[in-house]
Amino acid sequence: MAKFEIENLNLWYGSHHALKHVSLSIEALKITALIGPSGCGKSTLLKTLNRMNDLVEGCRITGRVLLDGQDVYGGMDTSLLRRRVGMVFQKPNPFPMSVYDNVAFGPRTHGIRGKARLDDIVERSLRAAAIWDELKDCLKKDALRLSGGQQQRLCIARALAVEPEVLLMDEPTSALDPISTSRIEDLVVSLKQNYTIIIVTHNMQQAARISDRTAFFLLGELVEYGDTEKLFSLPRDKRTENYITGRFG
Amino acid sequence: MSARAKSFAARLLVYAGASFSMTVLLFIMGYILVRGIPHLSPALFAWEYNSENVSLTPALINTLYMTVLSLAFAVPLGVGAAIYLSEYAKRSSRLVKVVRLTAETLSGIPSIIYGLFGALFFVVTLRMNLSLMAGALTLSIMILPLIMRTTEEALLAVPDAYREGSFGLGAGRLRTTLKIVLPSAAPGILAGVILGIGRIVGETAALIYTAGTVPEAAENLLDSARTLSVHMYSLASEGLHIEEAYATAVVLLATVAGINALSAWTAGRLGRRSNGQI
Numbered sequence: 001m002a003k004f005e006i007e008n009l010n011l012w013y014g015s016h017h018a019l020k021h022v023s024l025s026i027e028a029l030k031i032t033a034l035i036g037p038s039g040c041g042k043s044t045l046l047k048t049l050n051r052m053n054d055l056v057e058g059c060r061i062t063g064r065v066l067l068d069g070q071d072v073y074g075g076m077d078t079s080l081l082r083r084r085v086g087m088v089f090q091k092p093n094p095f096p097m098s099v100y101d102n103v104a105f106g107p108r109t110h111g112i113r114g115k116a117r118l119d120d121i122v123e124r125s126l127r128a129a130a131i132w133d134e135l136k137d138c139l140k141k142d143a144l145r146l147s148g149g150q151q152q153r154l155c156i157a158r159a160l161a162v163e164p165e166v167l168l169m170d171e172p173t174s175a176l177d178p179i180s181t182s183r184i185e186d187l188v189v190s191l192k193q194n195y196t197i198i199i200v201t202h203n204m205q206q207a208a209r210i211s212d213r214t215a216f217f218l219l220g221e222l223v224e225y226g227d228t229e230k231l232f233s234l235p236r237d238k239r240t241e242n243y244i245t246g247r248f249g
Numbered sequence: 250m251s252a253r254a255k256s257f258a259a260r261l262l263v264y265a266g267a268s269f270s271m272t273v274l275l276f277i278m279g280y281i282l283v284r285g286i287p288h289l290s291p292a293l294f295a296w297e298y299n300s301e302n303v304s305l306t307p308a309l310i311n312t313l314y315m316t317v318l319s320l321a322f323a324v325p326l327g328v329g330a331a332i333y334l335s336e337y338a339k340r341s342s343r344l345v346k347v348v349r350l351t352a353e354t355l356s357g358i359p360s361i362i363y364g365l366f367g368a369l370f371f372v373v374t375l376r377m378n379l380s381l382m383a384g385a386l387t388l389s390i391m392i393l394p395l396i397m398r399t400t401e402e403a404l405l406a407v408p409d410a411y412r413e414g415s416f417g418l419g420a421g422r423l424r425t426t427l428k429i430v431l432p433s434a435a436p437g438i439l440a441g442v443i444l445g446i447g448r449i450v451g452e453t454a455a456l457i458y459t460a461g462t463v464p465e466a467a468e469n470l471l472d473s474a475r476t477l478s479v480h481m482y483s484l485a486s487e488g489l490h491i492e493e494a495y496a497t498a499v500v501l502l503a504t505v506a507g508i509n510a511l512s513a514w515t516a517g518r519l520g521r522r523s524n525g526q527i
Contacts (some may be wrong), residue, residue, distance in 0.1 A: 055416065078419075093321045093408070109419055110465075155414070
């Protein structure tokens with residue numbers, strides 16, 4: 001079943017045409033990887049899904065983005081949308097406060113009060129992000145003093161705390177060492193039981209390792225989209241083949 | 250010159266610069282302390298001023314009033330304006346540029362001109378007479394650009410990644426500003442407030458014509474009130490109480506140090522509390 005249905009999406013930053021006639025259907029409870037060289041529009045596409053592009057000056061969008069059949073740009077409340085569609089950023093960005101407060105920030109934003117309930121959400125989220133065992137004894141610790149990999153898993157826990165349906169990940173491991181990267185990859189794979197995951201990566205091995213479906217972008221166009229195994233073994237488009245064999249990018 | 254010699258020369262220059270500025274500061278402080286402390290007599294701290302004891306207590310009290318009152322006007326306005334400029338207005342908008350330019354121009358105006366304006370507007374036109382209120386309003390206009398600019402810089406220095414993280418969780422602009430951006434910017438804002446306090450406490454020109462020179466503790470907002478700096482200025486310009494002027498300077502230094510320590514402590518507490526409640 002399609003979680004996101006993207007129909008003929010065009011996006012401009014000022015006069016720069018960043019996404020060109022993109023149509024794409026994202027399946028629920030799968031990992032979809034968006035790959036392509038820098039500046040191909042993959043992160044831009046990710047940010048249209050939870051309307052983070054609204055914050056960019058001079059950004060203009062045509063076409064439709066449907067979440068469970070509802071138009072994201074048709075008067076949907078952005079706060080509600082971002083609650084349903086969580087985001088993890090390229091550089092770990094925990095807030096300068098304690099581990100606990102980081103995770104509880106989202107639930108509190110959406111009106112959840114009461115220590116027992118928050119305690120429960122914090123524990124569940126940290127467990128889901130596979131970092132509970134490391135952090136359960138230092139929930140009061142300043143999040144900025146964690147290691148990079150821990151910070152990123154904390155950010156994943158923070159995103160999970162508002163119980164989203166979709167998780168957008170914008171190159172979540174590009175700032176991390178190989179060990180932290182492999183931990184996050186394992187985590188992402190385990191999360192797909194409950195969440196639809198869309199991950200932007202410029203690491204093709206990563207896309208091949210963890211994703212079910214892969215979309216290849218070039219200069220704002222969707223070149224090829226299909227099952228990951230097929231796309232990597234038998235690419236239909238010459239440009240896809242050139243990219244995944246490392247001829248450019 | 251070899252690389253080693255160059256780096257040695259550079260280091261020498263840096264140390265020389267640092268120690269020179271330290272020396273100047275220590276010399277001034279030392280000079281004032283040495284000349285002032287011997288004249289710190291109990292009479293100088295008498296509750297009531299008279300021309301014999303030239304007591305500084307009323308002026309000290311007035312200084313505190315003046316500081317609190319001026320900050321009460323300037324900080325909410327300045328911080329509010331800065332929040333608008335950095336968090337709400339479009340970053341490339343014309344309005345932002347005009348406001349910024351205005352603030353910069355205002356902060357370059359000599360304080361005597363603020364004094365003149367305050368005298369004409371608050372004292373005469375609004376009939377406040379020479380009063381604590383007129384002085385505080387004048388000073389708050391004077392330090393408003395300073396508070397606004399330093400706050401804006403502190404807000405702009407907060408990484409956008411924090412804002413993105415907060416928006417990405419569904420938080421609105423207000424919550425993001427209050428719970429994420431402001432606490433991170435608190436130390437920078439405080440630095441601006443401390444600079445503002447320094448200017449309030451040290452101001453004379455703008456106050457002589459707005460708050461007047463009555464050497465008694467103000468009993469209400471419309472009483473004329475001289476602050477420590479004005480008091481010092483009076484003592485020194487009359488020429489009869491130079492020693493007491495030095496003693497007053499010692500108290501002025503101690504007051505500024507005290508106020509700064511207090512605001513650092515308050516900000517520390519505020520930061521902690523707001524973090525705990527987010």
